[in-house]
Amino acid sequence: MAFKQVLELFELLDSAYVNGAVVKNYLSEKGHGNIEVETVQGEAGKTDFIKIVIPGKTGKLAGGTSPTLGIIGRLGGLGARPAVTGFVSDGDGALAALAAAAKLLDMQERGDVLAGDVIICTHICPDAPTMPHEPVPFMGSPVDISTMNKYEVDPAMDAIISIDTTKGNRIINRRGIAISPTVKDGYILRVSEDLLDLLEIVTGEPPVTFPITMQDITPYGNGLFHLNSILQPSVATTAPVVGLAITTTVAVPGCASGATHLDDVEKAAKFSIEAAKDFGAGKARFYDHDEFERMVQLYGSMSHLRGFGVHSQA
Numbered sequence: 201m202a203f204k205q206v207l208e209l210f211e212l213l214d215s216a217y218v219n220g221a222v223v224k225n226y227l228s229e230k231g232h233g234n235i236e237v238e239t240v241q242g243e244a245g246k247t248d249f250i251k252i253v254i255p256g257k258t259g260k261l262a263g264g265t266s267p268t269l270g271i272i273g274r275l276g277g278l279g280a281r282p283a284v285t286g287f288v289s290d291g292d293g294a295l296a297a298l299a300a301a302a303k304l305l306d307m308q309e310r311g312d313v314l315a316g317d318v319i320i321c322t323h324i325c326p327d328a329p330t331m332p333h334e335p336v337p338f339m340g341s342p343v344d345i346s347t348m349n350k351y352e353v354d355p356a357m358d359a360i361i362s363i364d365t366t367k368g369n370r371i372i373n374r375r376g377i378a379i380s381p382t383v384k385d386g387y388i389l390r391v392s393e394d395l396l397d398l399l400e401i402v403t404g405e406p407p408v409t410f411p412i413t414m415q416d417i418t419p420y421g422n423g424l425f426h427l428n429s430i431l432q433p434s435v436a437t438t439a440p441v442v443g444l445a446i447t448t449t450v451a452v453p454g455c456a457s458g459a460t461h462l463d464d465v466e467k468a469a470k471f472s473i474e475a476a477k478d479f480g481a482g483k484a485r486f487y488d489h490d491e492f493e494r495m496v497q498l499y500g501s502m503s504h505l506r507g508f509g510v511h512s513q514a
Contacts, residue, residue, distance in 0.1 A: 202469040205302035206462050209295055213278050213324075214287040220248025220324045223298065227252060231305030240323075240351065245342030247277070247325035249351040252301040254308065256480050259317035260356065266316035269476045270357030270439075273297025273321070274348070274364040274429050276339030277328020280455045284330075290339035290454035292365040292446045294322040296468035303473055316480020321352040330455045338368065338428070339454040345420040345429060349436035359440045359479060359486045361472050364430035366445035367452040367459070371410060371427065377467045378408040380443035382487045383417050383434040386502025387495060394484040395442060395475065402471045410445055414505065422508050428454075435506040440486035444468055 212218060212226055220237035227235055234253040239246055258264030278291035301320040307313075329340035341348070353360070372378055379399060382389040391409050399407040412431060415424040419435045426432075430443035446468050452459050478484035504510070 201466070202299050202303040202473065203462075203466050205299040205306070206295065206466045206469060209298050209302065210287070210460070210462060213291060213295060216279065216281055216326050218278065218324060218326050220250045223250055223324055227298070227302060227305060230302050231309040233301070233305050238351065240343055240347060242341070242343035242347065244329045244340060245325070245327060247323045247342050249323045250321070251351075251354070252320040254301070254304050254314075254318045254320070256314045256316040256318070258315050259480065261317050266480045266482070267358040268317040268319060268356050269479045270354060270360040271297050271300055271318065271320045271472045271476070272352050272360060272362045272433055274362050274432070275322070276341040276454065277325040279326040279328065280330050280339060281327040284455055284457050286457040287460060288339065288454065289367055289452055289456050289459035290365050292460055292465050293363040294324070295460070296363045296446065296465045296472070297322045299465065299469040300472040303469065304476065314477055314480045316476070317356070318476045318480070319354050319357055321354065323348070323351070345432050349433060353433050353436040357437065357439055360433050360437065361442055361444050361475060362430050362433045363444045363446070363468050363472065364428060365454055366410070366428055366430055367448040368454055369427060370451055372445060372447040373449055374408055375448045375461065376403065376405075376408060376464055377471060378410045378445045378447050380410055380412050380431065380445070382440045382442050383412070383431055384440040384487055384492060385438045386417065386505035387492065388412060388414070388417060389487050389492065392442065392484070392486050394478065395486070398471060398474050398478065398484065402474055403467055412443070418505055419508060438503070442486060444471060
């Protein structure tokens with residue numbers, strides 16, 4: 201269970217004064233990980249990117265070969281001050297990712313060290329802007345998506361879980377958590393059976409998945425509609441990426457306060473922790489390697505979908 205960590209971090213993050221240093225101090229008291237914070241200035245303000253690296257027993261940092269899982273808390277901001285008072289729905293992804301980091305650090309101190317390394321990344325911004333979107337307004341961000349990917353997608357990540365509030369839509373009509381199909385280098389692949397098993401175990405319910413489109417796995421800024429930014433890490437890596445959505449029955453704006461359900465956030469954190477255990481131990485596959493190679497042989501590379509198109513100068 202990660203309820204304690206979720207509760208503590210919610211109280212910490214629900215503040216107009218929270219920043220990366222505050223979160224780093226909290227996590228440093230939990231255990232011994234490598235925690236880095238960097239402040240980045242954007243056109244609409246600034247934010248603090250935070251990266252927590254937790255070494256595994258047989259991970260790369262120890263000279264081993266166990267794979268590294270990346271957990272990204274994707275969001276525009278924890279708050280939309282001064283327009284909105286308090287923690288907003290959009291902050292759930294960061295809350296879940298940081299709770300997973302806190303729990304993993306605590307586990308390590310208690311002797312439960314995972315096989316592989318785990319890298320958790322997100323950013324801390326209590327006063328992000330908002331932006332128009334249908335069917336409900338989106339949270340904006342002080343920095344653009346390419347900057348987020350630069351600081352949150354680490355080349356050492358062999359697979360990525362991208363946690364994002366995914367409530368502002370009419371595609372997912374159930375409260376809780378849901379996973380996407382795996383995205384790898386421009387291909388939308390089948391939903392991982394191993395991750396479906398973990399989702400059943402963690403929630404005690406039938407697994408919930410959600411559809412994604414070709415538009416969703418192309419970069420922001422190309423003029424196409426995106427469900428949200430949950431799959432944007434996939435444009436910055438060739439590693440497999442799975443979206444872990446925190447969902448609701450009705451469409452809830454990302455900039456809405458009072459919309460965070462801590463039990464759902466805890467499920468997302470717990471799922472990420474269990475995935476880190478199994479992925480590092482070689483028990484959980486995000487995709488079928490042989491089938492992916494066969495698809496590339498038959499239909500060629502789809503990596504161009506990670507860019508801005510053949511007519512773009514970007």
